[in-house]
Amino acid sequence: QKEVEQNSGPLSVPEGAIASLNCTYSDRGSQSFFWYRQYSGKSPELIMFIYSNGDKEDGRFTAQLNKASQYVSLLIRDSQPSDSATYLCAVTPYSSASKIIFGSGTRLSIRP
Amino acid sequence: DAGVIQSPRHEVTEMGQEVTLRCKPISGHDYLFWYRQTMMRGLELLIYFNNNVPIDDSGMPEDRFSAKMPNASFSTLKIQPSEPRDSAVYFCASSLEGSYEQYFGPGTRLTVT
Numbered sequence: 001q002k003e004v005e006q007n008s009g010p011l012s013v014p015e016g017a018i019a020s021l022n023c024t025y026s027d028r029g030s031q032s033f034f035w036y037r038q039y040s041g042k043s044p045e046l047i048m049f050i051y052s053n054g055d056k057e058d059g060r061f062t063a064q065l066n067k068a069s070q071y072v073s074l075l076i077r078d079s080q081p082s083d084s085a086t087y088l089c090a091v092t093p094y095s096s097a098s099k100i101i102f103g104s105g106t107r108l109s110i111r112p
Numbered sequence: 113d114a115g116v117i118q119s120p121r122h123e124v125t126e127m128g129q130e131v132t133l134r135c136k137p138i139s140g141h142d143y144l145f146w147y148r149q150t151m152m153r154g155l156e157l158l159i160y161f162n163n164n165v166p167i168d169d170s171g172m173p174e175d176r177f178s179a180k181m182p183n184a185s186f187s188t189l190k191i192q193p194s195e196p197r198d199s200a201v202y203f204c205a206s207s208l209e210g211s212y213e214q215y216f217g218p219g220t221r222l223t224v225t
């Protein structure tokens with residue numbers, strides 16, 4: 001079992017709709033959770049992080065965490081073509097809070 | 113700040129050759145990470161340093177890979193000898209103590225023929 005699992009996609013969403021990206025993790029002791037965005041041919045960049053159960057909102061982005069279900073999600077409201085990218089879910093393992101483990105990413109495509 | 117700097121941006125080499133990738137972290141950052149990204153395996157952590165000291169190298173694939181950080185502003189990842197399966201994009205990232213946000217460099221695209 002992979003430590004961080006994501007559906008590879010592609011996920012196709014019409015412009016203006018809500019894009020929902022999901023991630024599960026195996027280490028029940030994980031404490032910190034991240035979403036990175038990676039445009040094609042570019043490096044990953046952090047867009048959201050969450051530590052506590054529940055929702056965290058930042059602009060059009062909402063991260064959701066459910067530690068009991070070991071589930072993290074990212075919602076993107078009012079999706080724009082510029083949101084088309086690969087979204088990487090990442091977690092810090094219980095064994096080391098200094099490093100993060102990445103999922104393989106979900107490719108999101110926003111169609112005009 | 114110029115961000116994390118990596119060189120070269122592209123490297124094409126023949127199997128068996130030595131390859132050295134270079135990274136300059138953001139000034140003042142305490143942590144430096146080396147990652148490898150492929151379509152098949154995604155983004156994998158190879159090794160990371162804290163204050164120039166290697167902390168976890170459990171992701172280094174085998175003895176052909178080695179990494180050093182002789183000072184706070186420079187790190188190298190060396191592959192000797194290189195093999196076609198080493199072809200990937202290699203990223204360097206740095207972060208500050210107490211912050212989980214990692215800042216990635218532009219990456220080095222390595223092709224081994």
